[in-house]
Amino acid sequence: NRNGLPKCPEKPERHCSLFVDLGSSELRKDIYITVHIIRIGRMGAGEKKNACNVQYRRPFGCAVLSIADLLAGDSKDDLVLKVYMCNTESDWYQIHENIIKKLNARYNLTGSNAGLAVSLQLLHGDIEQIRREYTSRFTHGVSITRKLGFSNIIMPGEMRNDLYITVERGEFEKGGKSVARNVEVTMHVVDSSGQILKDFISFGSGEPPASEYHSFVLYHNNCPRWAELLKLPIPVDKFRGAHIRCEFRHCSTKEKGEKKLFGFSFMPLMQENGRTLPDGTHELIVHKCEENANLQDSGRYLKLPFSKGISLGNNSQAVKTTKESFWITSFLCSTKLTQNGDMLDLLKWRTHPDKIAGCLSKLKEIDGSEIVKFLQDTLDTLFGILDENSQKYGSKVFDCLVHIINLLQDSKFHHFKPVMDTYIESHFAGALAYRDLIKVLKWHIDRVTEVELHDHIQEVLKAQEYIFKYIVQSRRLFSIATGGQNEEEFRCCIQELLMSVRFFLSQESKGTSALSQLQAVFLSSFPSVYSELLKLFDVREVANLVHDALGSLPTVMHGDESLQAVKLQSIGKTVESHLYTNPDSRCILLPVVLHHLHMHLQEQKDLIMCARILSNIFCLIKKNSSEKSVLEEIDVIVNSLLDILLRTILEITSRPQPSGSALRLQFQDVTGEFVSCLLSLLRQMTDRHYQQLLDSFNTKEDLRDFLLQIFTVFRILIRPEMFPKDWTVMRLVANNVIITTVLYLSDALRKNFLNENFDYKIWDSYFFLAVIFINQLCLQLEMFTPSKKKKVLEKYGDMRVTMGCEIFSMWQNLGEHKLHFIPALIGPFLEVTLIPQPDLRNVMIPIFHDMMDWEQRRSGNFKQVEAKLIDKLDSLMSEGKGDETYRELFNSM
Helix, strand or coil, X not given: CCCCCCCCCCCHHHHCEEECCXXXXXXXXXXXXXXXXXXXXXXXXXXXXXXXXXXXXXXXXXXXXXXXXXXXXXXXXXXXXXXXXXXXXXXXXXXXXXXXXXXXXXXXXXXXXXXXXXXXXXXXXXXXXXXXHCHHHHCCCCEEECCCCCCCCCCCCCCCEEEEEEEEEEECCCCCCCCCCCEEEEEEEECCXXXXXXXXXXXXXXXXXXXEEECCCCCCCCCCEEEEEEEECCCHHHHCCCEEEEEEEEECCCCCCCEEEEEEEEEECECCCCCECCCEEEEEECEECCCCCCCCCHHHHCCCCCECCCCCCCCCCCXXXXXXXXXXEEEEEECCCXXXXXXXXXXXXXXXXXXXXXXXXXXXXXXXXXXXXXXXXXXXXXXHHHHHCHHHHHHHHHHHHHXXXXXXXXXXXXXXXHHHHHHHHHHCCCCCHHHHXXXXXXXXXXXXXXXXXXXXXXXXXXXXXXXXXXXXXXXHHHHHHHCCCXXXXXXXXXXXXHXXXXXXXXXXXXXXXHHHHHHHHHHHHHHHHHXXXXXXXXXXXXXXXXXXXXHCCCCCCCCCHHHHHHHHHHHHHXXXXXXXXXXXXXXXXXXXXXXHHHHHHHCCCCHHHHHHHHHHHHHCCCCCCCCHHHHHHHHHHHHHHHHHHHHHHHHHHHCCCCCCCHHHHHHHHHHHHHHHHHHHHHHHCCHHHHHHHHHCCCCHXXXXXXXXXXXXXXXXXXXXXXXXXXXXXXXXXXXXXXXXXXXXXXXXXXXXXXXXXXXXXXXXXHHHHHHHHHCCHHHCHHHCCHHHHHHHXXXXXXXXXXXXXHHHHHXXXXXXXXXHHCCCCHHHHHHHHCCCCHHHHHHHHHHHHHHHHHHHHHHCCHHHHHHHHHHHHHHHHHCCCCCHHXXXXXXXX
8 A cells, every 4th residue: 555565454365375386496596586566656656646647557666585595494484675676767677687686786775664574484295285284374365376387297187278478578659759658558368259358367376367457657668678477377268269469558647647549469379270379479560559449349450460470361451560569478388288280280180180190200209398298188199099090000109109108218207107107097098909009019029130120129118117007907998898808818919928028038149239238128127017917917827927038038148248237137126026025926936036146146247236136035035934835935045046155155255355445345245145145044944944955965075065165154154354343143143043054064964974984174174163153252151241141041042052062972973083183173172161161161171081082092192292281271371261270170180
């Protein structure tokens, strides 16, 4: 009002708006809130009351606020913005830019009392979420301010048809006057019959719609620049035939305050061919007219040219020569109207059926943003054409569909994938489409060896996930409509398609080739098809199809390295898929998964991926499960991978690893993965598994190699540096697994490598492992707190004593072969005996008696034996092992 206060102070909601659709790209920019304040009244602020009775819109002031701090998380409550005015009124159109750029010479403060109070808050989430979480904000009717343009995602069913018009500037003649005019622009939206369309002009969100717009007036300016933005939310059905009419009037400052019409411009919203007005700035012709001119008869002036760049129709009417021009900028944000002729021809294919082939061919040339904007309509069109004449257009429609699917792989349009998913689930209606999609897809796969088609086939294979989604949804719609007719025929088609896939995957290529690239492209997205097939087939059927496809892959490992990596990634995705989590399908897939893992581990390739796959396999197997399926899975894993897993750990722990290199870090990481997998496997093996494992060796030589290998790996696992210092629980778990396994393997050692088959190397490896096992720092329970010691004993017992008893048993079984270990084992066994654990000492002391007897028998001199033992004891005690109690103990012996 005249005092500068809100006209309706009791209605604060009139001044509250929520700006929506801000995406991450916008938030990275410098964003400002700009406020333009328009004074409504007489031409001059200081004029006398009786000078003029007509009110004009006049520039008053501008305020600008950067919201960078708000986006960074800082609150912006209760800010008072300074209001500036132009030094030169003609600069009003760019005053906000001058303020942002701090061009101080072009503006100044309006006065000490002028200010605008605002409060801001940044809200995260979609509009429905915001309404739920900030209910109080919406109780007074918040207006919604939409983005000038589309949001990042346009969902099917979303309707928008907003034409944004910016009234830019004009160039007018004096019209016989001594001074420049005071020009006001009045805008109407007019339909084909000449009637003004009511309420289709929006001055801003929260404002009531209007039927006409009046620009602000610049005093004595024949080249005014307004830069006022309007939104025209015109319905689609009103668009054709409608036009914008802008009338120009000179506003007199005399007592009568007349507004005298001197010209007009117009602009149709749609061309005759159905295309809408192109976006951009348009220079319109200013047609001369007088106040008594009948503008109501639009038929008369619509035959005239409207733009200096465009003429419509064969009008023969002469246009008065004029130097006057009027510029406006248009921008259409519509989900139903397009400015692209090729897109329009495609969407109106029924009107010109003779152009269908050409329209389909031109689809690839249409800008991607135009396609995704009309994604649902475009897809409806493609499947409509397919239904109409699949024989003629099936291949072309398929190619268009592939193009659109791959368009959504582009990072620019990646967020439109949910739109495609929603379309398939809720809008797609092509119940017969699956036949043609399967047919054309098979045709392409059967021709992978035809070099000239490789690029196109690669595009097809990239799109296979969504092609299968359409196939499956189409078949489901057909089944619903027909009660499941032609089910056997459909199954046969899918089987034949996957037979083509198997043949394609089984082809071997030497080195990097186009064929291996195609195989890699197929494998990278093949796992995404599983969930689609599961919608129509049971898990065992799908598992068999996948098993056969993956099983057809060549076993050659010297081919294309990138293909081998993609192959393993595909196996990894298979293990992570829903198909694999089902026990019924897992038992079918596991052998082929292990087969490919075995090949890669054998060649020591892609170890990080191998470790990840193994980890996922073991995560799915329940610990101590008695389920038959799980026990059988462990059988398969033991037979297929135990040996190669041991070899892998030996290999990667013995490799030279340069300090500080990335390679060292990589192998350290992957070693932990493989160790965890080995422990998990051994932990879940039962008596039956161990028995089957030991029976599976064809020769004693194979068994010997296995035992040496596993004893060596166990020695690696109990190294102090294998686990971080504070990983006590992990060390205890590892030790529990080791001792459990050793108890099973001890029996094999006694049965196969004693008497005439005695093998010193295995027995020595066994005793060496047992000694360092008992001596581990993490097993010395005397060093633990009482509560920690109690917990360990309750869960695992004293594993030193268990291993000591095993040493005693194995030593007793040696018989005459004990001589091979004298005196080599006296020192290590003596070290074990010094551990202050009574039960362990009670087990070890009889072994010492026996060892001393064998040493005396070997050397024939007891005093010499005793002296050596005392020297060894002194050496150990100097290292802090044992005390005088043990010297007395040995003296008594």
